[in-house]
Amino acid sequence: MSFSTWAGSNQPNDSDNLSANPNGKNSEDMDISVNLEETISEIKQVLGDSDDFIVFGFHVFGQHPAVLLYFSDMTDHAVINNTILKPLKYGPRHIDVNNLPHDALMQTIMKDTLYHSEGYSERKISVLTDNLLRGQSVVAIEGLDEAIIIDTRQITQRAIEQPATEQVIRGAREGFIESLGTNISLLRYRLQTPDFRVKSMEIGTKTKSKVAMCYMDGITNPGIIKEVQKRLDAIEIDAVLDSGYLEQFIEDNHWSPFPQIQYTERPDKVVANLLEGRVAILVDGSPLALIAPTVFSQFYQTVEDYTERFVLMSAIRLSRLVALVFSLVFPSLYVAIISFNPELIPTEFAVAVAGGRAGVPFPAMIEVLVIEISMEVLREATIRLPQQVGGALSIVGVLVIGQAAVAAGFASPITVVIIALTTIGSFATPAYNAALALRLLRFPLIILAGIFGLYGVMVGIILITNHLLSLKSFGVPYISPFVPGNFQGMRDLLTRGPLWKMKNRPSFLHPISKTRMGDHMKEQVDHSSSHIMDPVHPNDEKGR
Amino acid sequence: MNEQRQITVTQAAAVTISTIVGVSVLALPLAAVKAADAGAPLVTFLGMLLAFVGLFFMTRLGMRFPNDSYIEYSEIIIGKWLGRIGGLLSIAFFAVLSSLVAREFGEVVVTAVLKNTPLEVTVLVMLLLAAFSSRRNIMTFAYIHLFYSPFILIPALLIVALSLKNAEIVNVLPVMGNEIRGIPAGIITLSTMFQGYFIMMMVIPAMCKPERAMRSSIWAMLITGVLYILIVSATVSVFGAEETKKLLWPTLELAKATSLPANVLERLDAVFLAVWVTAVFTSLFSCYYFTIYSISKLFRLADHGMLSFFILPFLFVLAMLPQSLIHLNEVNSVISKFGLLITIVYPGVLLIIAKLRKKRGKSK
Numbered sequence: 001m002s003f004s005t006w007a008g009s010n011q012p013n014d015s016d017n018l019s020a021n022p023n024g025k026n027s028e029d030m031d032i033s034v035n036l037e038e039t040i041s042e043i044k045q046v047l048g049d050s051d052d053f054i055v056f057g058f059h060v061f062g063q064h065p066a067v068l069l070y071f072s073d074m075t076d077h078a079v080i081n082n083t084i085l086k087p088l089k090y091g092p093r094h095i096d097v098n099n100l101p102h103d104a105l106m107q108t109i110m111k112d113t114l115y116h117s118e119g120y121s122e123r124k125i126s127v128l129t130d131n132l133l134r135g136q137s138v139v140a141i142e143g144l145d146e147a148i149i150i151d152t153r154q155i156t157q158r159a160i161e162q163p164a165t166e167q168v169i170r171g172a173r174e175g176f177i178e179s180l181g182t183n184i185s186l187l188r189y190r191l192q193t194p195d196f197r198v199k200s201m202e203i204g205t206k207t208k209s210k211v212a213m214c215y216m217d218g219i220t221n222p223g224i225i226k227e228v229q230k231r232l233d234a235i236e237i238d239a240v241l242d243s244g245y246l247e248q249f250i251e252d253n254h255w256s257p258f259p260q261i262q263y264t265e266r267p268d269k270v271v272a273n274l275l276e277g278r279v280a281i282l283v284d285g286s287p288l289a290l291i292a293p294t295v296f297s298q299f300y301q302t303v304e305d306y307t308e309r310f311v312l313m314s315a316i317r318l319s320r321l322v323a324l325v326f327s328l329v330f331p332s333l334y335v336a337i338i339s340f341n342p343e344l345i346p347t348e349f350a351v352a353v354a355g356g357r358a359g360v361p362f363p364a365m366i367e368v369l370v371i372e373i374s375m376e377v378l379r380e381a382t383i384r385l386p387q388q389v390g391g392a393l394s395i396v397g398v399l400v401i402g403q404a405a406v407a408a409g410f411a412s413p414i415t416v417v418i419i420a421l422t423t424i425g426s427f428a429t430p431a432y433n434a435a436l437a438l439r440l441l442r443f444p445l446i447i448l449a450g451i452f453g454l455y456g457v458m459v460g461i462i463l464i465t466n467h468l469l470s471l472k473s474f475g476v477p478y479i480s481p482f483v484p485g486n487f488q489g490m491r492d493l494l495t496r497g498p499l500w501k502m503k504n505r506p507s508f509l510h511p512i513s514k515t516r517m518g519d520h521m522k523e524q525v526d527h528s529s530s531h532i533m534d535p536v537h538p539n540d541e542k543g544r
Numbered sequence: 545m546n547e548q549r550q551i552t553v554t555q556a557a558a559v560t561i562s563t564i565v566g567v568s569v570l571a572l573p574l575a576a577v578k579a580a581d582a583g584a585p586l587v588t589f590l591g592m593l594l595a596f597v598g599l600f601f602m603t604r605l606g607m608r609f610p611n612d613s614y615i616e617y618s619e620i621i622i623g624k625w626l627g628r629i630g631g632l633l634s635i636a637f638f639a640v641l642s643s644l645v646a647r648e649f650g651e652v653v654v655t656a657v658l659k660n661t662p663l664e665v666t667v668l669v670m671l672l673l674a675a676f677s678s679r680r681n682i683m684t685f686a687y688i689h690l691f692y693s694p695f696i697l698i699p700a701l702l703i704v705a706l707s708l709k710n711a712e713i714v715n716v717l718p719v720m721g722n723e724i725r726g727i728p729a730g731i732i733t734l735s736t737m738f739q740g741y742f743i744m745m746m747v748i749p750a751m752c753k754p755e756r757a758m759r760s761s762i763w764a765m766l767i768t769g770v771l772y773i774l775i776v777s778a779t780v781s782v783f784g785a786e787e788t789k790k791l792l793w794p795t796l797e798l799a800k801a802t803s804l805p806a807n808v809l810e811r812l813d814a815v816f817l818a819v820w821v822t823a824v825f826t827s828l829f830s831c832y833y834f835t836i837y838s839i840s841k842l843f844r845l846a847d848h849g850m851l852s853f854f855i856l857p858f859l860f861v862l863a864m865l866p867q868s869l870i871h872l873n874e875v876n877s878v879i880s881k882f883g884l885l886i887t888i889v890y891p892g893v894l895l896i897i898a899k900l901r902k903k904r905g906k907s908k
Contacts, residue, residue: 340657340658340814341657341814343810343811343814344809344810344811344814344815345809345810346808346809346810347810350810452658452661452666452669453657453658453814454657454814454815454817454818455653455657455658455666455669455817455818455821457818458818458819458821458822459669459673459821462673462821462822462825463673463676463677465688465691465692466676466677466684466688469684469687469688469691470677470680470684470687470688477687479687479691482691483687483690483691484550484552484555484687484690485552485554485555485558485690
C-alpha cells in the first residue's frame with residue numbers, strides 16, 4: 001500500500017524542524033543542491049544520526065555518482081535490489097546510456113529505466129525527508145537538482161484474523177488490523193461502489209498518523225460529514241496512538257460516563273453503519289474504527305442480529321437489553337427491598353433471605369458494596385493477567401472466595417447470587433464501553449438504595465435517564481429513535497424487524513437517500529403464494 | 545436547524561399528559577367521591593370537560609401567537625403592565641404549585657415507604673431532581689416527558705386492570721350519584737386536577753407546527769381523562785364510595801389491594817409508589833421549568849439555566865410552610881381553586897380581548 005501521494009506529504013513541517021537547524025537554515029522551503037555531497041549532508045542534518053538510516057552510494061549506468069537513501073527497517077529490500085538498483089546500474093538496453101545528454105538523464109531514468117510504478121521526482125528537502133520517514137527510498141544523483149522518491153515501504157503486519165472482542169456465530173470472520181491501508185481495502189472489498197468515499201488527513205504533530213474519514217456519498221447527511229471534518233481538523237496533539245485518542249477529542253459531552261461514539265473492529269459492521277448514513281473514522285495503527293453519530297440502542301445490537309431469523313434474534317436482543325438493565329439496577333433493587341421493603345417479596349422468599357442473612361453483621365448496602373467491589377477487582381485482575389494464569393485465578397477468585405465469604409459470614413448466599421447475575425449481565429452487553437458505564441453507575445445506585453430504598457433507586461434512575469435524554473452525538477439525540485418519537489425506527493429498537501420491512505434508513509440520521517430497498521419488497525418475499533411444486537392438475541400449467 | 549422549534553405533536557401531547565398525571569392522582573378518587581358519591585366517574589368526566597375548555601382557550605391563544613411566549617403575548621394583548629402582572633401571577637402560582645407537589649409527594653413517601661426519613665429530605669431530593677434537570681433546553685424538556693409518559697400510563701393502567709377482579713359494579717351505581725347538588729362544586733374541584741395542561745402555553749411556541757397544537761391538546765386531554773375516569777371507577781368499584789371517603793390516598797390503597805398474578809410480589813404499593821416517582825417528577829419538573837422559563841421571559845433573560853438553583857431555596861421554604869398534611873390539603877384546595885382563575889379565566893379573557901382588538905402574532 002502506498003501513501004506517497006496521500007494528503008499531508010506536502011504539508012510543511014512545523015516548527016520542530018526549525019529548531020533542528022541551529023545554523024538558521026530553513027529546511028522547509030529548501031531545494032536540494034546539484035552537489036551530491038551537499039544534498040546528503042542536508043538530509044542527514046534533518047534526520048539526525050540514526051543507525052538504521054542507510055546511505056548507499058553507487059553509479060547510475062556505471063558513470064553518474066548517486067546515492068540511495070532509506071531507513072533499513074521500514075523498506076522492502078527485494079524491491080530496492082531488483083527494481084531500483086539493478087535497472088539503475090545496468091541501464092536500459094535499448095538506449096545508448098554512454099552518450100546520453102545530461103539533461104535527458106532524469107527523463108530516461110523515470111521513463112525507461114526504473115521498474116516501479118510509484119516513483120516521482122521531487123526537489124524539496126522537507127518532502128524527501130518526510131517520505132524517507134514513511135519508508136520510501138530516495139535516489140539522488142550528482143548533477144541533478146531533483147531526487148527520485150520510490151515507494152518501498154514495507155511494514156510487517158499481522159494477518160487478518162477473527163475479531164477478538166466481537167465474535168459472531170454467523171457472519172464474517174474478518175477483523176480490522178493495524179494497517180490503515182488494509183483496513184480501507186477491507187471496506188472497499190465490501191463496498192464496490194463509487195459512492196464510498198475516503199477523506200484522509202494527518203493528525204499528530206509527532207506521529208503524523210493518517211486518519212481516514214469514510215462515508216457514503218449520496219447517503220450520509222453532509223452536515224454530519226462537515227461536523228466530523230471540522231472536529232477532526234481542530235485536533236492538535238503530538239501523538240494519536242489509537243482511535244480512542246480521537247474519540248475523546250470529537251465526542252460531544254466529555255463528562256458523561258456514556259460513550260457517544262461507537263467503536264468496532266468488524267468491517268461488516270462499519271459497512272452496515274456507513275450504509276445507514278453514518279461516518280466511520282479509521283486511524284493508521286489502530287484496529288478499531290470509530291462510528292459516529294452513535295445512539296444508545298447500538299450498544300446492545302450485534303451484526304448477528306441481522307443474519308439470523310428475525311423472530312429469534314428479536315428475543316435474543318430483548319434478553320441482552322434485560323441483561324443491560326439488570327447490570328445497572330439489580331443490586332440496588334436488592335438492597336432497597338431487603339433493607340426497606342421486605343414485605344414486597346413473597347413470604348417464603350423473604351424467610352429464605354432472612355435466614356441467609358442471619359449471620360451477616362453488616363447492613364445489606366455494605367455487604368453488597370463489599371462483594372461488588374471485590375468482584376470489580378477480580379474482573380480487572382483477570383483481564384490484566386496473562387492468559388495462562390487468568391483462567392485459574394477467575395475460578396479460584398470467584399468460586400473459592402465466594403464460597404468462603406458465605407461460609408465466613410461476610411455475605412449471604414443470595415447476595416452472591418445477585419452479584420453473580422449482575423456481573424454476568426454486564427458481560428452480555430456487546431459493547432464494552434457501554435457495559436462499563438452501566439457497571440460503574442450501579443455503585444451510586446446501590447448507595448442511593450441503601451439510603452432511600454426504592455425511592456432512592458428511582459431518583460437515581462431518573463437522574464441517569466435525564467442525563468441520557470440530554471445527551472447528543474453529533475446532533476443526534478442519544479435515545480433515538482425512541483425519544484424524538486419516530487415510530488418507524490422503533491421496529492429496530494427493542495426487537496429487530498424483518499429485513500424486508502425495514503425499508504427506510506434510520507431517519508434520525510437525516511440521510512439523503514431515505515430508502516434502502518425496492519418499493520414492493522414485502523410482496524416480493526411472499527413466496528408461499530406460488531405453489532411451483534404442487535401436483536400437476538390437468539387444466540393447470542403449474543407444477544411441471 | 546432551529547434548535548428551539550422542533551417539538552412535534554406527539555411530544556407536545558406527551559408533555560401535557562405527563563404533566564397532568566402526577567401526585568394528584570393519589571388523592572383523585574377521594575375528591576371525586578366527596579363531590580358525588582357513586583357518581584364519581586361522571587364528575588371526573590365533567591371536570592375533564594371544564595378543564596378542556598381552559599386548554600382550548602390556551603391552545604387557541606398559542607396558535608394565534610405562534611412565535612411569542614405566553615408572557616410576551618399577554619403583554620401585547622392587554623398592555624405591558626397588566627400583562628406583566630398576569631405573568632407574575634401565573635409564575636407565582638406555578639412556583640407554589642411545584643412546592644406543593646414536592647411537599648405532597650414527600651408526605652406520601654414518608655407516610656407509606658420511608659417512615660424514618662425526615663420529610664425535609666424527601667422534599668429536597670424531589671426539588672433537587674427537578675432543579676438538576678431543568679437547566680437543559682426545551683427540547684430536552686420535551687424528550688424527558690416523551691420518554692417517561694409510557695412509564696406513567698402503563699403502571700396506572702396495570703393497577704386498574706389488576707384491581708378489576710375485586711371490583712363490584714354495584715359500587716359505581718347510580719351513575720349520577722346520590723347527591724346531585726354536590727356535582728357543580730365537584731366539577732370545579734376535579735378540573736383543578738387537570739391544571740398541568742397549562743404547560744401547553746410554554747410548549748406551543750417551541751412546536752415545529754404550532755397550527756397542529758389543537759390536535760395534541762385534544763389527544764392529551766382524552767388520554768388523561770380516560771385514565772382518570774378509569775382510576776376513579778376502579779377505586780370506587782373496589783372500595784365503594786363510603787369507604788373511599790375514609791382513605792387518605794385511595795389510589796395507593798388500590799395498589800395495595802391488588803396483587804400480581806403468580807404471586808411474584810407480595811404487595812404492589814411500594815413498587816407502585818416507586819414507579820410513581822417518575823409521574824411526580826415529570827409534573828414537578830414541568831412546574832419548575834415553567835416557573836424559571838417564564839421568569840427568564842419576563843425579565844428578558846437569554847438563558848433560564850442559572851435560575852434553576854436560585855429559586856430552589858424559595859420553593860423549599862414554601863413547601864415546608866404548611867403545618868401538617870391536613871393543613872397542606874386545605875392550602876392545596878384553596879390554591880388550586882385560585883389556579884382556575886389563571887388556567888381557565890385568564891386565558892379565556894385574553895383570547896376574547898385578542899379577538900376584539902384583532903391582535904394576532906406574526907405567523908412563522
